[in-house]
Amino acid sequence: MVKDAPLLEETTTTVTAYGATRAVLLACVAGIGPLIFGYTLGFTSPAQLSMEVSHSGNVWKDTSLGSDGQIQSAQAAIFGSLVNLGAIIGAVLAGPIANGAGRRLAIACSAMPWAAAFLWMFFAHGFLELFISRILSGIAVGIASMCVPLFISETAPTSIRGALGAINQLAVTLGIFLVYLMGDILEQKQTTTLKCGATGELDQCCLANQCSKIVGFECNTSEWCEASLIDWRSLAVIGAGLSAALLVAVLTVLPETPTHLMNIGKPIEATRVLRRLRNSEEEVISELRSLEAACMTCTSSTSEATEGDGGVLSGFVADETGSGQPQMPHKQGGMRGLFKRGARTQFGIGCMMMLVQQLSGINAVIFYSSDILLQGGIQNANAGGLLVMGVQVGATAVSVLLMERAGRRLLLLVSTCGMAVAAAALAYFFLNHHQPAWLALASLILYIISFSLGLGPIPWLVMGELFPAHIRATAASVATMLNWSLSFLVTLTFEKIAESLTPPGVFFLFSGICASGFAFVALCVPETRGKSFEEVEALFR
Numbered sequence: 254m255v256k257d258a259p260l261l262e263e264t265t266t267t268v269t270a271y272g273a274t275r276a277v278l279l280a281c282v283a284g285i286g287p288l289i290f291g292y293t294l295g296f297t298s299p300a301q302l303s304m305e306v307s308h309s310g311n312v313w314k315d316t317s318l319g320s321d322g323q324i325q326s327a328q329a330a331i332f333g334s335l336v337n338l339g340a341i342i343g344a345v346l347a348g349p350i351a352n353g354a355g356r357r358l359a360i361a362c363s364a365m366p367w368a369a370a371f372l373w374m375f376f377a378h379g380f381l382e383l384f385i386s387r388i389l390s391g392i393a394v395g396i397a398s399m400c401v402p403l404f405i406s407e408t409a410p411t412s413i414r415g416a417l418g419a420i421n422q423l424a425v426t427l428g429i430f431l432v433y434l435m436g437d438i439l440e441q442k443q444t445t446t447l448k449c450g451a452t453g454e455l456d457q458c459c460l461a462n463q464c465s466k467i468v469g470f471e472c473n474t475s476e477w478c479e480a481s482l483i484d485w486r487s488l489a490v491i492g493a494g495l496s497a498a499l500l501v502a503v504l505t506v507l508p509e510t511p512t513h514l515m516n517i518g519k520p521i522e523a524t525r526v527l528r529r530l531r532n533s534e535e536e537v538i539s540e541l542r543s544l545e546a547a548c549m550t551c552t553s554s555t556s557e558a559t560e561g562d563g564g565v566l567s568g569f570v571a572d573e574t575g576s577g578q579p580q581m582p583h584k585q586g587g588m589r590g591l592f593k594r595g596a597r598t599q600f601g602i603g604c605m606m607m608l609v610q611q612l613s614g615i616n617a618v619i620f621y622s623s624d625i626l627l628q629g630g631i632q633n634a635n636a637g638g639l640l641v642m643g644v645q646v647g648a649t650a651v652s653v654l655l656m657e658r659a660g661r662r663l664l665l666l667v668s669t670c671g672m673a674v675a676a677a678a679l680a681y682f683f684l685n686h687h688q689p690a691w692l693a694l695a696s697l698i699l700y701i702i703s704f705s706l707g708l709g710p711i712p713w714l715v716m717g718e719l720f721p722a723h724i725r726a727t728a729a730s731v732a733t734m735l736n737w738s739l740s741f742l743v744t745l746t747f748e749k750i751a752e753s754l755t756p757p758g759v760f761f762l763f764s765g766i767c768a769s770g771f772a773f774v775a776l777c778v779p780e781t782r783g784k785s786f787e788e789v790e791a792l793f794r
Contacts, residue, residue, distance in 0.1 A: 272531040273410050279530070280405045280417040282506050284424035285499040286360055286397035289367055291428020292492055293390045297333040298638055299436025300485035305329055306445040307482050312383060328380050332387055337741035339391015340398065344737055347399040348730025355509045355517075356404040356726075363396040364500035371492035393496075398713070399733040403726065406717025407510035408530055411540075411785050415656035415714060422710030423649045430642040435491060437639060439483040445470070447478040512722050512786075515544045543787035544722065590724040591731065598793050599719040602777060603732045606712035609669070609770035611739035613708055614676050614763030616747060618700050621756065625679075625693040644698055648705035660782040661711050665774045668707025673767035675700035680760035708770070712736075718781045721790050 305316045305326050313326040343363070351359040370389035377383045402421045409417040447470070470478045514523035523544065527537045591600045619641075626637040655664060678696040687693070720728040751759050779792050 272529060272536075273413065276409050276530045277413070277417065279408055279507060280420050282502045283360060283401050283404050284420050285495065285502055286363060286401040287421050287424035288428040288431070289492065289495045289499060290394050290397050291425035291430075292432045292495060293336060293367070293394055293428075294425075295429035295432040295642075296488060296492070297329075299433060299440075299483055300488055301329050301333070302480070303443075303482040303485045304332075306447055306478075306480070307485075308444040308477070310482075310485055312378060312380070314380070332380075332383055334741065334744045335384065335387040336391040336394060337737055337744055339388040339393075340395035340737035341391075341734055341741065342388075343392040343395020343397075344399055344730055344734035345395075346392070347396045347733065348727045350396065351400050351403060351513075351726040351730070352516075355513045356400055356407065357503060357507045357509045359396060359400040360404060360507070361500055361503040363393040363400065364496050364503065365393075366390065366396075367393040368493050368496035368500065371489045371496060374489040375486050375493065390492075395733065395737060398737075399729050402713040402717050403729050404507070404510055406714070407512040407725075408508075408526075410531060410536065411783060413657060414718065415661060415782055416653050418714035418717065419649070419653040419656050419710040421713050422705075423646070423653055426642060426646045426649045426705070426709075430639070430646050432488065433638045433642055435488060436483050437636075439487055440481045441483075442479050443482040445478045445480055445482070511540070511544060512725070516722060539785065543785045546787050587724075587727060588731075591728055595790070595793060596721050596724050596728070599721065600724070600728050600732075603712070603716050603719055603728065604735055605773060606715060606778070607732050607736040608739065609766065609773065610708050610712045611736055611743060612763075612766050613669075613672055613704070613770065614700075614760065614766065615704055615709075616740070616743050617751070617759055617763060618676075618679070618697065621679075622697060625682075625697045641697070641701060644701050645705050645709075648702040649710060652706045652710055655706070656710075656714075657782060660780050661707075661715060662774065662778055662780040664707040665711055665778060666707075666771060668703045668709075668711075669767045669771040669774060671703030671706075672700055672708065673764045673771065675703060676760045676764035676767060680757045680764060683756040683760065715778075715781065718786070718789055722786065 302324065303310050305311060305313050305324055313328040313332075315328050316324060316326040347359060350362055354362070366389045370386045370393065373386040373389070374383060377386060402418060405417050405421060406414060470480045508526045508529070509522070511523040511526050514520070514526065520541070524537065524541060527540055528534075531537050531540070590596055622637065622641055626640070652664065659667075675696045678692055679700070682688070682693045682696065716729050716732055717725070754762060779789075781789050784792075
């Protein structure tokens with residue numbers, strides 16, 4: 254083969270002992286994306302009451318007070334669920350963007366609608382403006398939730414790929430915790446749109462001194478109800494600032510992934526990136542050979558440059574015409590490629606993991622968490638939210654440490670088993686007239702810990718590990734779209750299902766789903782710990 258000296262010079266990047274450390278730092282920088290993802294999901298919890306009744310910040314004009322003392326707004330409920338709808342759109346867009354522009358620029362693309370959404374939210378005064386801004390933020394969530402796990406899995410060394418992959422879910426939980434914390438910090442006494450004798454519509458006054466019947470409300474000297482509320486527009490400004498930080502960090506720090514560079518026929522750049530992110534030349538050679546076998550398109554420069562650089566890549570043979578083009582079987586990408594032999598099984602497992610994650614009952618547990626915490630003696634909703642998210646952050650951090658020690662499969666089995674037991678215990682609690690109180694709190698904590706150890710982070714992690722390189726972005730896009738579609742459907746139908754089945758029935762149903770998930774993992778999900786992408790792909794041949 255003909256040697257190409259200019260290309261060879263470009264592959265002389267030196268491998269250092271700090272390569273893996275760089276990979277960890279890149280995963281943390283990319284983790285700003287899922288941090289904003291979590292911030293977006295959690296935004297409505299501290300902001301909703303202020304958006305409903307704050308005298309200076311209310312934007313929902315259909316807010317009313319029910320006979321049970323609960324403040325209600327259909328517009329607020331729609332606003333909260335729109336992020337799921339936007340995320341479905343974002344997931345559909347993420348695949349083509351990641352395949353065309355690359356993983357790095359796809360993450361950057363998520364930062365722009367996020368920044369626009371939060372800024373628009375800050376200036377918004379009506380439902381339509383907030384509706385559009387929430388859809389935009391959802392689109393950003395959909396793109397980031399697919400592209401960040403992909404980026405981390407494709408840049409992480411095999412030996413710590415699981416731990417770095419779990420950073421994605423850790424960042425999501427930290428984002429939710431952050432918005433709860435900021436809500437607690439920004440909280441202050443404010444006058445509401447509710448008068449001291451209000452019933453029904455919030456501007457009516459029929460009975461005296463009724464504020465005390467609403468948890469957290471009290472009368473002030475001017476006969477308006479007061480409550481501890483936050484300035485939700487300040488939360489939006491913080492979100493815009495985080496989005497700008499993500500855009501700057503991506504464009505200045507993150508490289509393109511070696512997998513994408515190989516897929517678009519840029520092996521020199523792929524080699525250069527790997528040498529910066531690995532601790533030894535042996536690791537670089539091994540991964541390049543793995544990428545060679547998996548890449549969808551490779552050019553003659555691949556074989557010439559890398560063979561001349563010590564034979565890093567081999568297996569390319571000049572064709573009979575002497576053109577130097579490698580003789581490699583073309584692997585079909587796109588939607589059709591998802592159902593070809595060598596890809597459909599992995600794609601099916603990835604989709605099933607997303608299905609189990611969303612149908613496992615995590616939304617139900619969060620929905621009933623206020624009631625459960627109230628039984629445990631915690632009446633402040635924001636304090637309760639901080640407790641729940643604190644437990645989830647801690648458990649997810651533990652999963653980062655355990656991912657390479659215990660393995661994905663064992664953590665998934667422990668996770669689904671613990672969730673099945675916790676959901677059954679919660680069903681018994683509601684069935685037994687909310688007794689004993691300690692069981693509710695213990696079951697809630699067990700459920701959240703179990704979810705955070707396995708079923709929370711691992712479906713996103715295995716999405717990047719199981720899917721072959723030539724269909725990885727497309728498969729991840731479809732799996733992410735499925736995840737958010739299920740989330741939207743569960744959010745839309747959960748209250749009606751709960752009314753039909755009653756809380757005990759709902760939690761027994763979720764316990765059964767978690768038990769089925771346990772069986773699926775035991776029978777179908779292989780262990781990917783410590784395996785290169787080529788070795789993972791070989792499991793399904």
